[in-house]
Every structure is written in structure tokens, then in C-alpha cells.
Amino acid sequence: MISGALCSAVAAPLTACDVAPETHADALHSHLLTLDSHVDIPLDFATPADDPAYDTSMQVDLPKMKAGGLEAAFFIVFTPQGAQTAEGYKQARSIADTRATAIHRMAAQNPSQIGVVTAPAEARRLWRLGKRAAFIGMENAYPLGESLDDVALWKARGVRYLGLTHVGHNQFADSANPNPAIEPPAVHNGLSSLGRELVEALNDAGIIIDVSHASQQTTAQAIAQSRVPIIASHAAARALVDNPRNINDEDMVAMARKGGVIQIVALGSFLRSPSPAQSEARLDVRARFGIRTDAERAALDEDTNARYVAAIEAVDAKFPPVRVGDLIDHVDHVAKLVGVDHVGVASDFGGGGGVEGWNDASQCRSVTRELVRRKYSDSAIEKIWGGNLLRVMSEVASAAR
Numbered sequence: 001m002i003s004g005a006l007c008s009a010v011a012a013p014l015t016a017c018d019v020a021p022e023t024h025a026d027a028l029h030s031h032l033l034t035l036d037s038h039v040d041i042p043l044d045f046a047t048p049a050d051d052p053a054y055d056t057s058m059q060v061d062l063p064k065m066k067a068g069g070l071e072a073a074f075f076i077v078f079t080p081q082g083a084q085t086a087e088g089y090k091q092a093r094s095i096a097d098t099r100a101t102a103i104h105r106m107a108a109q110n111p112s113q114i115g116v117v118t119a120p121a122e123a124r125r126l127w128r129l130g131k132r133a134a135f136i137g138m139e140n141a142y143p144l145g146e147s148l149d150d151v152a153l154w155k156a157r158g159v160r161y162l163g164l165t166h167v168g169h170n171q172f173a174d175s176a177n178p179n180p181a182i183e184p185p186a187v188h189n190g191l192s193s194l195g196r197e198l199v200e201a202l203n204d205a206g207i208i209i210d211v212s213h214a215s216q217q218t219t220a221q222a223i224a225q226s227r228v229p230i231i232a233s234h235a236a237a238r239a240l241v242d243n244p245r246n247i248n249d250e251d252m253v254a255m256a257r258k259g260g261v262i263q264i265v266a267l268g269s270f271l272r273s274p275s276p277a278q279s280e281a282r283l284d285v286r287a288r289f290g291i292r293t294d295a296e297r298a299a300l301d302e303d304t305n306a307r308y309v310a311a312i313e314a315v316d317a318k319f320p321p322v323r324v325g326d327l328i329d330h331v332d333h334v335a336k337l338v339g340v341d342h343v344g345v346a347s348d349f350g351g352g353g354g355v356e357g358w359n360d361a362s363q364c365r366s367v368t369r370e371l372v373r374r375k376y377s378d379s380a381i382e383k384i385w386g387g388n389l390l391r392v393m394s395e396v397a398s399a400a401r
Helices: 021-029 062-068 086-109 120-128 151-156 193-205 216-225 249-257 276-288 294-298 302-316 324-338 365-373 378-398
Strands: 035-040 072-078 114-116 132-139 159-163 208-210 231-235 261-265 343-346
Touching: 021 365, 035 132, 035 231, 035 261, 035 343, 035 378, 062 132, 072 086, 072 159, 086 114, 086 132, 114 120, 120 132, 120 378, 151 159, 151 193, 159 231, 193 208, 193 216, 208 231, 208 378, 216 249, 249 261, 249 324, 261 324, 261 378, 276 302, 324 343, 324 365, 343 378, 365 378
Parallel strands: 035 072, 072 132, 114 132, 132 159, 159 208, 231 261, 261 343
Antiparallel strands: none
């Protein structure tokens, strides 16, 4: 609670405050258990090369979390999509093992600063002790292989949400972003039969289903089948930006009816469409590289792709950047559509995320300041900054069999 001249942290409207909005926001932020729902990590995370105990080049490390008042985050066991073969599954499992081990190593090396947690109560206990909490999420079910035997293993290792797909279809479901060079738009028309079994297994295990990166058909089917709330851990509103990775209004309504949450991601291409002039400049770059189709774009060799990306970034740098206000525009859309109980925020730091004003963990207060400027109540901001997601965690865990 914030006392004295500041508003109550319960629900007092901003107009009742007798302090400047920024002052109120900063004071409120210091009293919140803030939770970022998606932070990617490198394979050498928590090694001398990238030790988060120090101020590093990474967007999230322990000094930046402390400076920005970020109290908790989901650190991600990410695996890129590969071949659906025994060798592909073996390689994916190795990558997943490496990242999971690194998250636990970070906590083991810094026990006075952070701990791995698996439940909201554990995060709150560390918060009261002045420590930070590391939850674990898994992005892409691909490392599970062609059975569900490892669901229990990943739960035991701390995973509390699991993203069904990433870029490219897998053995469980269709992706929102198939590889156009080698894949059709859909393989399963949503969930595969094994994917439907995975939904049941995750419900039984008390692991949240994440439909970020899933196709619209996959998303709708997962919502319908799951007996507990599901989430999009890092996505945005398709009504505002027509990106296949964003969630449409119909699916948002269905998610909310089951108690789910859409975590709005700080990634520019999901938050704001390019202007006509910017789109024209990008098309000129594609023409210069001889790219006429998405398949030709996907087929670029590594060197050419790097030069293409650099050229696109040079074009984008000439136009106004995506800002925190664009992020909160999507929060506004979800809150107005289905209510403030069903929206949160995610950075996707380390995985391409970052907007002007919130480009690393030290700048988290910018999000709170913008929410205060938009006249969100203190209790609403608490929900957006992680309260809603923690509520889903509790509900999913309680329904586990």
C-alpha cells in the first residue's frame, strides 16, 4: 500500500491523487510484484560469458532487474523448430536441457538475489525477502518428441507454461508462422491428435498452455479443449495490427471466458503497422535483394539474410520508433474488449523485444508511468503487471490431476 500524500494502492482513481502522475507511478511501481512473462536467454546464460549477476550487454540481468524494479520474470527454455526426426528431437532436447540448466545455475550462483520458483506464493515469499523470482516457461513443445512421457519431467524441472509451437509446424500443432520455403500454411488444421493429447496432459500436470506462435486454428482448438485458463505469453491484438502472431478479438473473448490472459509483447512489428512510406521503402529493399515472395525471403543464405536485415533496419531507423504508448494501446484494446482481468505485459527481451522507453529491464517504470497516464487504477496496474498471470497459475495448478 502507498500511504501519505499518495493514492491507495487499492483502487483510488488518479484524479484523487495530489501528486504528479510520474511521482505516483514511481511510488506505486516500488510496491508492485512486477512480473515479465517472457525473457529469452542465450545458450551460454549464467556462464562467465553472460553472467546475469553483473551488468551485461543482455537486456535482462540482475542489476537491470533491480534498477527497473522488475521483481519476477519467466525465463524461457526456447528451442527453434527443426526436423521431426529422431535426430531432430535429440538435438532439440539437448538445447532445452542447456537452457533449463542455465536458469537453475543462475539461481544457484546468486542465492541472495534470486531463486527459481514454481508457484505465486513462492514468488511472494522471495519478494518479501527482497529477492527476485525466476519462473520457467518453455517455448515450443518440439523437444518432447513423439510422446508425452517427458511432461512430468519438465514439470519437475520447474516449467509452468508451455508454448505449443514456434516458427514452423511441429508434431503437436500448426504454427502462426510456417516456414514458407518448406511448409504449407497448415499441416494439422490446428492441433494434431498428439497435440490434443498434449492439451490434456498439460491440464493434468498443472502446466499452463501458451498459444503464442500458434496458428489461429490451433489457438481456437486449444481454448475449446482446455478445461482451465490458457495464455498468450507474448502476443498483441490483431484488431490493431494484422500480424499472424497476434490474437484476434474472437479468440480473446473465448480466452477471457475461461479466465485466460493475453500478455502484450514489447515487439514493434506486433504493435504498430508501418506507414505507407515505410512500407514502400521496405519493398524497395526487397526488390534490391530480388525477393518477390516469402518463400524466397526464407531461402536466403545466412550472409545475404544478415545484409537484408541490416538494410531493413536502416530503413526503419528513418521513421518514428515504436514506443511504450503503442504497447499500452494494445493493453487498452484488450481491457476494453474483455476487461482488465485478462491482460498483462511481456518484454520478449533477448528474443527481439524492446520499444523506445522499455528497451531493457532497467526501464520497467516507463510501463507503469504510461498506465498511470491512461488513468488505470492502482489495482488494475497490479493485475496488468503480473497479478492476472499469477491468478491463472494458481487456477491451473489447483485443477491439476
